Amino acid sequence: MVEHMKWWGWGRESVSFSPADKPALAPFIRKHIGLDVTRPPAQAPAFADLDIADPILPDALRDALTAAVGAEHVHTETLERVVHAYGKSLRDLVRVRGGDLGRLPDAVVYPGGEDEVRAVLTAAIDADAVVIPFGGGTNISGSLEAPRGEIRPVLSVDLGRLDRVLDIDTDARLARIQAGALGPDLEAQLNALGWTLGHFPDSFSHSTLGGWIATRSSGMQSDKYGDIADITKAVRVVTPAGVLATRAVPSQSTGPSVREMILGSEGRLGIITEATVQVHRVPEERTILGYFFPTWDEALLAMREIAESEAAPSVTRVADPGETRFSLATSKKGSAVTALVSRGLKQYLARVKHFDLERMCLSFIGFEGSSGHVRTQRKLVGDIVKRHGGVCVGTGPGQLYDQKKFDTPYIRDFLLGQGALADVSETATSWSQLASLYTGVVARAHKTFDEIGVQGWIMAHLSHSYHSGACLYFTFAFASPVTLDGLERYDAVKSAIQQGFIDLGGTLSHHHAVGLEHAPWLADDISPAGVSLVAALFDGIDPGHNLNPGKIIPSVVPGPAAD
Template identity: 65%
Template sequence: MVEHMKWWGWGQEGVSFHHEDKPGLAPFVLERVDLDLHGPGAPVPDFAKFSVPPSQAPGPLREALVAAVGAGHVVDDDLDRVVHAYGKSLRDLVRIRRGDFGRVPDLVVYPGTEQEVEAVLRAALDADAVVIPFGGGSNISGSLEAPRAETRPVLSVDMGRMNALLEVDETSQVARIQAGALGPHLEAQLNGRGWTLGHFPDSFKHSTLGGWIATRSSGMQSDRFGDIADITRAVRVVTPKGVVATRNVPSQSTGPSVREMVLGSEGRLGIITEATVQVHRIAEERVILAYFFPDYGSGLRAMHDIAASDASPSITRVSDANETAFTFATSKKSSGLSAMLSRGVKLYAQKRKGMDLSQMCLSFIGFEGSAAHVKRSRTLVGEIVAKHGGFCVGAGPGKLYDQKKFDTPYIRDFILDRGAIGDVSETSSTWATLETVHDNVVAAANRAFDQIGVKGFIFCHLSHSYHMGACQYFTFAYVASGRRDELEEYDIVKGAIQQAFIDNGATLSHHHAVGREHSRWWEQDVSPAGAAIVRTLLDGVDPGRNLNPGSITG
């Protein structure tokens, strides 16, 4: 009964993006990237027409796995194996639509306990098999695929059966949770006891606690609750050296942090089975307000001042002018009061505030906690926003954002079915460099669009604020030219953006991990000496390169 996404795309079967109720979107997309949304999309791929390489699992390995987890939890079904062959990166979606499945896992194994995970890993090592842990399958950095040239047996270890909330320590405000718990199931179990983890990445509905830890995930409310690295207090990991069990303590001075080594390890050190995580009581009050700023620079400076103030919002997000225009274009048809409000906001911004509507930037700021805390934070934020020329337009747009915050990835499938490439890259840098990073990344992307001869579009938002800086999340789209292989063109654009991160002092990824997609920039990011230390660690734990070989280090 483990839940999986569509084998060919994002999310649940029967759920997809459509634009008919968004009258401004089709003309906007046609103008910006020359894509006609009214044209027919490619049909859903017919799995029966594809040829899946047969399982190469040797009999003794299969028998050992059946002895470990039971016959019903060792699967060699073609569809299940293909579901576990890739994540959901743009590259993955293009290849899977072509029927290019890469090195398909030979078996998918579903352990139900930590002891079964130990038995699975022992059997795999004895057979010199490759082991790739699998959570929700939402990874977009190439962390779930086996090397194409791999000749050894390949196992995908799906943690979906290990999905329980084990314990809540209400005094210490922590919970023990199995690593295979999907975001909605995890929150439902905690909410039933009056608690929340507070971690809501874009992939929330289709990603797991173990996956978040393995990739150093961030959520939409990380300003208040922290990234998963802040939330995770202890881990249990099955490794070739035994079970790693770090202590559940608030802080310690015991040499290099083993917990930190596990965070972001992408399955290279072992299989995460459970974690102890910080939890919080469900807030008395929660509200997300929308604001407008004259331009992106004003919004960035306001976010800086908010981070430096006594206000403690749960969300700080500001879109640049391009993303703001896209957001307006995706709005549903308004009528009555809402249409009057929209016209009134634009009139107020233009006539009373002197804003250039083409440069105006939308911001969402969230507040959560006691009524008194929310009131004080809203007041402080309102003063800062006004100082930077912005104004508040209330909670209505914030409610809509909250309802639709997990739906954006469906758009990528929709445009891909119509010949367009859409993807994301995100980074973090200091407050002093944010605007420069933004401008130089946009310029690099536009040069790449020119290089491949397409009309492209790139936009950005600040999504997480910290004491010293913030994350900026870029989205880009263009119609494939047809003059080259579409993945070759994609590499040119994606590579230009990623290299611009590195060249401008930012990081290659803030929360999407390294995988294979970003491994070519990894050494530039962590330094050659730092890369040597990590390689030494990985080789020491896994000298046979049985654990997800190729991820992170290439």
Template identity: 55%
Template sequence: MSQNKSKAPAKYQKWWGWGADGDKPYAVANKPKFPPFAMDKLGVDILAKDLTEPRLADIDVPASILGDELREQLLSTVGADNVRTDDEMRVVHSYGKGVRDLVRVRRGILGRVPDVVVYPGSGDEVQAVMEACLRADAVLIPYGGGSNIVAALEAEPGEQRVVVSVDMGRMNKVLEIDEQAEIALIQAGALGPDMEEQLNAKGWTLGHFPDSFMWSTVGGWIATRSTGSQSDKYGDIADITRGLEMVMPAAEGSEQRTQVLSLHPLPSYSSGPSVREMVLGSEGRLGIITQAWMQVHRIAEAREIQAYFYPNYDAGLKAAELIAHSDAKPMMLRVSDAAETEFSMANGKKSSTKSHYINKAMQKLMTAKGWNLEEICISFVGFEGSPVHVRYAKSVVNKIVRAQGGMNVGKGPGTLFDQKKYDIPYIRDFLLNMGIPADVSETATPWSRTKEIHDETVKAAEQAFAETGHKGFIMCHVSHSYHAGACQYFTFAVADGSEDNMATYDHVKRAVQQSFMEHGGTVSHHHGVGEEHSPWMEQDISPAGVHIQRKLFEGVDPGKNLNPGKIVHDGKPGISSNSADA
């Protein structure tokens, strides 16, 4: 066992789950409605088990095959404190945080563990690390916050070459703010909270808040084409990224093996096929992003999140469409279907006497309106800007909501949602402890097909649950809206704690993803492709589109040194080449 017990050079998550060691786990004790909800939907008594944290000492970690020559080159480049070969750091960097990742790592199924983790502190050091690795014919895998859930961080099984995980965590600064252009130069390894803290101190915000915000980075957002919860106002990462630098292989025949791509932060351009667009979503296959010019905004004077109820999901979808087409321009627009609304209500804390009576009064009002309480749907709409704009936007939204039969229930639920929006991964880990694999898949369609893809995907998942012989649950919400359409975000869980539960999970995952393809959706809206989603790429962008991507990757990286096997690979739909049962 390799040992290096010095303090890690960058923040990192625990090797077996979401969050850092010592993070407060999901607490079910003060959520009296959740245990009966889980029993009803999944047939599992979530109060019957206590988690015993897995021990790394119980897992057989393959030895590093890092050779002396490359080791010395890395040490001379970044310093001894920033080269790690100990078991913990290598295992931490082996996987992302998808449900398949966590099942495998908890069972000690480690696959191809990186041989070394390197923490560069500058663009020059990234270039020197890549230069040394290319000369040694090693594999480089960029690593940000480790939150990826589509198998984009792991080495291909059976890889015989040295695997180097390049952790960007030391490169975590906001370097410069151009206040006139409202853009900021930010290093790629900056985690969401650290970046926002630096920007906020000077009165700015990026406005990008994905669910993984606490454990994802600027470089990771760009590399996966991330979208944040406030994208209705701020746009997705493709809109926010104005320029960037990336270390990549040099052209064949060059004396140097690497070069730096530098894209200036311009408002627009007509420079042939967009190189910036090629880098966005490239998942480390073209190079390592080191810094980027990002659009920033002054912190808004006023901000609030209002909650609404609709009699059913159809009404909520129609309202969302009309709001997206209006000039309200909210910063966030979310509508949960009936299943997710029920989940949200079951996940609340024990009500005070006052709020209990408010809930009873609300239910009485809904019943008086003729609503079926099993079909009601909750929606959250966020407003930001000047007080005048917020008042106007709320008036526009309220009018649309009323026209669709909905009603406004104020800021209280919205405030609670805002406080708890990053808790879902902890709930996912808690369910996994109970033998319930839970995962998410998201897609985007035109408004004309949002209802279709929702209903058909739910139907496909429920059929898949039945075929596996295990109880399951699926829920959905509109998470991001555009003039032309919306992203719908599905969460599903299957009550199978057996050793074969990844085969069960795969059966459901395949049904969900294939439904996206059959009903006008995309393979992924903002989680990326990795290995998990690549088998559907030809259905998504056509064989010709996959051909273009293959030729791009082969042309830039003919030696397959940069995160090979991601985005395009030859695998079984729904089962990556690194599956526990592959």
């Protein structure tokens, strides 16, 4: 059995977000977006009320799929088809809650190995069907939906049965892992043998190795372990031309990198079945410390100095003043953060350190390794933090961060139920442009809030530091009807932020992929010549546009020849 998330929202049916034990949250939301979240939330729609079209699955294709994977692994039930129709973007959730299901897959297929994946792809291409690879379904960029109006059969190929760590080369510190392995499952298998991948994106609980590779994801500890592009050393991919297999060598000079072509390809080049990834021994010690900085500008300078120093933390994350206040507002009564603040920290910061409490910024910095290494790293980072007016507040906030780091998407679902649209956009830029990009994007968002007549909120944090720059991750929210019409307001805000990234020197996406949501800005990011290059690659491997058409670069689906 492959476990899936709610068809109408994020995560497990048994898990949801509640403000009941967070006394400061409801007043915070009322103040900043004018919404009363103490009301009972809107109920999820009843599945039985959905208008679900019958599948279009020719007998010959059904027979070929059954021969490939077995009848028990070919599903045309309505719930399976709806679960696999969308990812979990805000747009996806608004549409599915409104009964706008788009073009549902006609069948969901669960291959059990690479040979079965090959047989499924062969059957699909022979039948001129559309194939959309599916990992955990967490994508928020529109990478999983079929083109509306698609008249060919649509297959969702769920890799959930390919979930094993196959082999570990302990000398090379490389592991072969099947692409459908979920984050918790692959970490459990590695940890049992003393290893870790070290890749922990926000979607970790419900996303897969293949999905990470297909979207070029980043994890919370990327400062130490690298992004998935750094972690992935070789891939196996079933393509229309056969099985693409690269070698797990330290470096090579063999023309354009085929491995890199697969990274971020979103299923346009084939179905990833396996990857060889670098792994690390489970660290002897792991700790995350909390710090407060007096201002955002000082915090950014400290993060830059840490990145260019000899310090090597596993996590460098700092919230702007808005996100800091939001984080404090989401603290549970009696939690570590609440206790710290209530025991006089605010008074100390204001009176002794001369902080303006409305401008202070909360930071989390993580350290891993031997006890001696961690001690040395803490000293290096501590000295830098002090130079920029920062104050260490110990492990309490870090423990809270560890506990809450995978819960954020549940807050978005809660707000949808209360009548608010909340979403994220992230980018990366150089240290020299980071502050101006931040200021410009925030200003554009507020200008758009005014133009569409809403009381809106935008906040951000820095994460994923690099030698030359860092990622900025923005979150925005405003009260709005959770309807298809409400998405027009959402589009205005989202577009203003995305265009701000491009105009102010950032990339359109640091780790959320392109899909459909970000495709309008691709030529501005990689140049029109770059778009032509990528389009030629897609057309060359998939001339019939059978592989997840329309993602990254819009496809023109071949039609019948004119008479």
